[in-house]
Amino acid sequence: MAALGWLVPRRRSATARSVLAGEAAAEAARKTSREVDALAPGEAGKPAEPEFPVHGDTRAAAFFDLDNTIMQGAALFHFGRGLYKRKFFHKRELFRFAWQQAWFRLAGSENAEHMQDARDSALSIVKGHRVSELMEIGEEIYDEYMAGRIWPGTRALAQAHLDAGQKVWLVTAAPVETATIIARRLGLTGALGTVAESVDGVYTGRLVGEPLHGPAKAEAVRALAAAEDLDLSRCAAYSDSANDIPMLSLVGHPYAINPDSRLRAHARERGWRLRDYRTGRKAAKVGIPAAAGVGAVAGGAAAAMAIQRRRR
Secondary structure: OOOOOOHHHHHHHHHHHHHHHHHHHHHHHHHHHHHHHHHHHOOOOOOOOOOOOOOOOOOOOEEEEEEEEEEOOOOOHHHHHHHHHHHOHHHHHHHHHHHHHHHHHHHHHHHHHHHHHHHHHHHHHHHHOOOHHHHHHHHHHHHHHHHHOOOOOHHHHHHHHOOOOEEEEEEEEEEEHHHHHHHOOOOOOOOEEOEEEEOOOOEEEEEEOOOOOOHHHHHHHHHHHHHOOOOHHHEEEEEHHHHHHHHHHHHHEEEEEEEHHHHHHHHHHOOOEEEOOOOOOHHHHOOOOOHHHHHHHHHHHHHHHHHHHHHH
């Protein structure tokens, strides 16, 4: 019993030390939690990043490229496919559209010669048709060929700007009529696109000025910002192509979305944010940054699963 009596106080002493250790751990946890809360949402030891997009900032807006940024593939090629179905042209032109679209999807970037050829073909095809007729057909083509090719991740980015009370514009080399349909279907503010000449509501087969491509996009954004009293340093722009570096460089928040190799390198050099919503294999080649966030990864996963289902 003497030996047992000697052991009991030690057990009590050990219990007291355990309580003390538990209380100390709890206090340390509360202190750490307070310190993390003070730093959130940035990383510990770093200043917190400002909220973006900024809610209620009416002098901020977002500008989104269309082809391969919001939508997989090129809108002009999908539009051509729909026109072929409606017997606007013959198989020879369809094969050319198909080859251009295949190149665009495999290369993941725009080819100037292909894009020019596609525009020339589209202009010759719509010449003599009424604008109202093409707008009506465009609504049908969107449902048939475009709606299922919208990247969920990029769509979520656009919605975040809308939810913040900001205007969101498409800026694309696609015909302005097609771009306007897509913008309206996605609930966006509007669209800047290539303008085809029409007289008395009938297409002439010529453009007004030049295609809205490269530097022309930057000029369009600059003009719209002046008209809308926007502060470009507070605006965001999103694109997949190095051709849009002039537009991306205009704003304070440039994003490279599904970037081609040139834009990816430029974005990394400048510290621009990157998002990639393509299939896992393609994304692995270009690298998805850790800063992409849960929403971006979820959007990319949804897009990847949709593509895999279509392939099966």
